[in-house]
Amino acid sequence: MSFASLGLIDPLCRTLDAIGYPSPTPVQTQAIPAVLAKRDVMAAAQTGTGKTAGFALPLLQRLTMEGPQVASNSVRVLVLVPTRELAEQVHESFKTYGASLPLRTAVAYGGVSINPQMMKLRKGLDLLVATPGRLLDLYRQNAVKFNQLQTLVLDEADRMLDLGFSRELDAVFAALPKQRQTLLFSATFSDEIRAMAGKLLADPLSIEVSPRNTTVQKIRQWVVPVDKKRKPELFLHLLAKKRWSQVLVFVKTRRGVEQLVDILAEHGVAADSIHGDKPQPARLRALDSFKAGQCRILVATDVAARGLDIDDLPVVVNFDLPIVAEDYIHRTGRTGRAGNAGEAVSLVCADEVTLLAAIEVLTKQTLQRIEEADFSPEHRVPVTNTAGEIVKKPKKPKKPKTVGEVSNVDVRFARRP
Known part of the structure; x- marks a missing residue:
């Protein structure tokens, strides 16, 4: 099976070929068509199996096909992650996969000055990768708006709860439009995450390409x-x-x-x-x-x-x-x-x-x-x-x-x- 057979456009397929991605992994095979179809998705797969590309590739394609239409301080896709390091890595993945696409993306997290992040948001962003705390800081200062938000991605949501972000997440969810696509991707899903997913996701496609809570066999x-x-x-x-x-x-x-x-x-x-x-x-x-x-x-x-x-x-x-x-x-x-x-x-x-x-x-x-x-x-x-x-x-x-x-x-x- 090829990435093209999953419905990805030529610019993305050429980029994947250039960076050495010969064929989709099992989680990508199931997730990419579902995300392209704007379905809610809840995916559990072992780390290192390509979860990030599973949501990044179809979201980049949809943003590109819809064309630039983002308003000042608005974002169309929001990706929430638990740590600064993961924020940098996920954003870097989006930049790598979308290197040939005319999209505006940025990353936001605490521990550094908020001013450069606010400046990037002024013209609007197609995609923002952020940690919950810094996202709320930007929102409370009117630096980010969610009126154009189409998709929310929760990457490693279980870790966010482990780190005590429950209140911040509730505040973020309250600020987002109720009509949206929601995607949950993680290596593990605790019972608390499954309960949260039941409130946030509408008729989600459930993907489990490996048994729950297992380590890589190799x-x-x-x-x-x-x-x-x-x-x-x-x-x-x-x-x-x-x-x-x-x-x-x-x-x-x-x-x-x-x-x-x-x-x-x-x-x-x-x-x-x-x-x-x-x-x-x-x-x-x-x-x-x-x-x-x-x-x-x-x-x-x-x-x-x-x-x-x-x-x-x-x-x-x-x-x-x-x-x-x-x-x-x-x-x-x-x-x-x-x-x-x-x-x-x-x-x-x-x-x-x-x-x-x-x-x-x-x-x-x-x-x-x-x-x-x-x-x-x-x-x-x-x-x-x-x-x-x-x-x-x-x-x-x-x-x-x-x-x-x-x-x-x-x-x-x-x-x-």
Whole structure:
């Protein structure tokens, strides 16, 4: 099957051919005709399967075929995303796919000056990609109007609710015209999202090209049990042993991100970081450097779990397990994209067993455990099953380490706050 057979116009097909998209993915095959037909769509597909193109291509075509008719400060298509990084990536996708089309597009998010965003809106936009908070700021200052809005896209809406955007979303929905097309695209759909979809979508086409809440099959997933204080040492050990060419590392807190970067620097390993406390320009520089292959290790909070599209990223490391089990799917989905293979390794300590159990329940799989020699934890990690039950209690270590047996590296890591 070709993109042309789905009804896409020649300029889009030529662009897709030029950027190396030979044929549509399953989610694109189902979504593109439905969006062209102005149907509401609710699509769930594993990350890396082409969801963005599934809505971007038909929307670009419709905007082009209708011709330039946008009024001052108005937008015809609005795409809402949860994070600044995802906003940049989605907007970049629209620009790439629509490079030969005469359309005005822009991106808007917080953390940077609002004035340039207001200036771009003055002449009106065919398409705006925005985060909820900044969109409301623009709306309350009369910088954006929705009287011409035709289509609303909610990309990764479950993450928006996880990040506490529920009130902002309600305020946005109240400001939009009730007669519109609404599209929901995500890797996972929680029960809360499905309930919201029931209120927002009219007779939607439901697309599920993979089982709900599953990870990509080509990703090798495994767990290394370890004591919490020895996680940095274990990561350095794996980095040297596995000779990973590039690694994306997820850490639970912003402080934890910077602590790990500092520890790596102490051992002569360069790394960059992104998290919510970092200025937006610095975050974008770190992402660009990592995506270009100039940075080997990027340490991040879950702000990067969505919005990172990196070709051939070999490894994702969960230095800390995520608090929300669904985020495990999005983290691991940064590797194994577009049919490629990848690895996702989690460094798990005893007090994370409930988080591990929640992931195994959600994904309906028991993650393989591989112990590293010399890193067997004193505080054993209980074995769980896909029902979230502990099936094997931890055994007591045969012989705990004495003070004389602890290496200098052990002591240094143990004493870090």
